[in-house]
Amino acid sequence: MTWRGPTYRTVDGQRIDGAWCHVWQRSPWNDRYYLDDLVVFADGAVRCEKRTDLRGLAKLLASGRIAVTEPGAAKLPDERSKWASRSGEPVTPEGFLLEVVDKVEELNGRxxxxxxxxxxxxxxxxxxxxxxxxxxxxxxxxxxxxxxxxxxxxxxxxxxxxxxxxxxxxxxxxxxxxxxxxxxxxxxxxxxxxxxxxxxxxxxxxxVRHADDPVTAGQAAFISPETFYPRGWPDVPGLFVLRNEFPAPVVFAGENYPSVLHGYWALSAADAADHDRIRDAPSGREAHDRGGRAERRADWPRMRLAVMGGLLEAKFTQHPDLAEVLLSTGDSVISYTGLSDSPFWRDVPDSRGRNWVGRLLELTRSGLVARQVLPS
CATH class of the missing domain: 1.20.120 (Four Helix Bundle (Hemerythrin (Met), subunit A))
Incomplete structure (x- = not known):
């Protein structure tokens, strides 16, 4: 069997890790077998059509409700010599049950x-x-x-x-x-x-090759959620200052922008009038909307990462109080989440999410540390 993962279920707020593989399950209506997923969890729970446990799985295997080899498939001919054979023992229901028990041990770190x-x-x-x-x-x-x-x-x-x-x-x-x-x-x-x-x-x-590996575990990942304050930002916004829409004026490429979001979308515009209209937007969200409607520069796909990186560096080097907030995240992975930005910029729980803002924030943080500890 080929086991796949990770997967999990949540019980009373606790994550229970699991793994899954394919088995053949007999239909209760016509006795035909179909391929199905069998999921095994660290607490010994088993799910295949319905939830059971290891003892229940043993009964399903013994009854033929679940098969571990394709029913009706031709059997391999008997080999004359076990010593000369390159094949292992055939998978049996009993052997598969032992493998499932092993998987439970592995999921528990035993x-x-x-x-x-x-x-x-x-x-x-x-x-x-x-x-x-x-x-x-x-x-x-x-x-x-x-x-x-x-x-x-x-x-x-x-x-x-x-x-x-x-x-x-x-x-x-x-x-x-x-x-x-x-x-x-x-x-x-x-x-x-x-x-x-x-x-x-x-x-x-x-x-020798990994001599610079950290000797202690890193800090837990930090999730930067999108937020909205309809009555204005609070006096102490805390970690929300990491957001691109936070109103921290930046000077970049000879221009003044009310926030990183203003600068990013203004610089993406092909037309100078659109640039100014986006720059002068009353909020970061409005700058985003105006920028999304404007025509983009032809070379923007090649430039956008460099521009975003430069804007973030400008923000945190020009505002030492904000730099301290970013440095307070230590060596955490920064997961930049939300709904307004495209998956290219934010962390999405599938293959689309690139989390580029989070990654650039981590690089900016490294640059701030370098300025503190390395001689100029």
């Missing part, structure tokens, strides 16, 4: 069966005793059968090193594979040791 198998491998490397081999066998067999070939993340050898290690010396792997020798066991341990050394080298290289 170790999955695959991770517990790797823990058992590490214990066996440190102490290759028979009790640890037994624990390793149990951990390997706990992995859903159809996922065992992926547990090592090595699609050349698949899970063969584990199958060798779990076979007694003198016995054939999988009953029909090679007869295991002590040298083969030693070679498998060497394989895992080489893998550990490679991981250690990569972690060392990553530590």
């Amino acid at each position: 170790p999955t069966t695959g991770q517990r198998c790797w823990d058992a491998i590490g214990r066996f490397q440190q102490d290759p005793s028979e009790p640890n081999r037994v624990l390793l066998r149990e951990a390997y067999l706990a992995v859903p059968p159809h996922l065992r070939i992926y547990v090592l993340g090595d699609m050349d050898r698949q899970d063969r090193p584990l199958r060798i290690l779990l076979t007694a010396v003198g016995a054939a792997v999988d009953g029909g594979g090679p007869v295991v020798t002590s040298e083969m066991h030693a070679d498998v341990l060497d394989y895992f040791n080489r893998g550990d050394e490679g991981v250690a080298r990569e972690e060392e290289h990553r530590a």
Whole structure:
């Protein structure tokens, strides 16, 4: 199964994360199967047509109401040798249920069966005793059968090193594979040791390449919502000063504009008379409306980001009190929301939202910090 996400549901104001995959569901009217989404949540809730839990899912799988392989599809022919096969075990209802349980563990940040198998491998490397081999066998067999070939993340050898290690010396792997020798066991341990050394080298290289990563988590994202004060802005508008419509006069490109919004739309106009009419609008909203109706400069698509960036820099360098408000957002991602601006400028919860104003505010904030800490 291919799991997709993220998804979630809200319970009493709390977000419950989830993931989903496709299954085949039998129609109650004609017994035909159709493809449907099965959603699993961190609290063990399952949704497929109706809401249930892991026990209910087990019953649906056992009854055939939900199928994990396409009903009626031709079965693959039996292979002569499991050892030579490149295919994993077939997906069964029982194996899929184990995979769902694993997904719940993953959504809760707990170790999955695959991770517990790797823990058992590490214990066996440190102490290759028979009790640890037994624990390793149990951990390997706990992995859903159809996922065992992926547990090592090595699609050349698949899970063969584990199958060798779990076979007694003198016995054939999988009953029909090679007869295991002590040298083969030693070679498998060497394989895992080489893998550990490679991981250690990569972690060392990553530590060097990522040496400037922050050591603590950043601040939570800051959402800048659109607002409207019909009786005028309050004496202490707070974080709303970050909005482009906030009446902070800026001098940019030799002109005075009552706000960033006035400057942006005035400079977008192809006609000088439109420029002045937009600049002189009584409010940022009116400047926006006038600008939206005016003819745009032919080169505006190429210029608009630079103009917006320049206007924001002018606003916060020319108004130190506003700069302090912007700096107070720390290293937060700034999500610039609302309805008036196009998705190019604001944060929209789909692929259309580019959040360019939020991104330019973050760059402006970085420039303000640089002016504070770097020598001139």
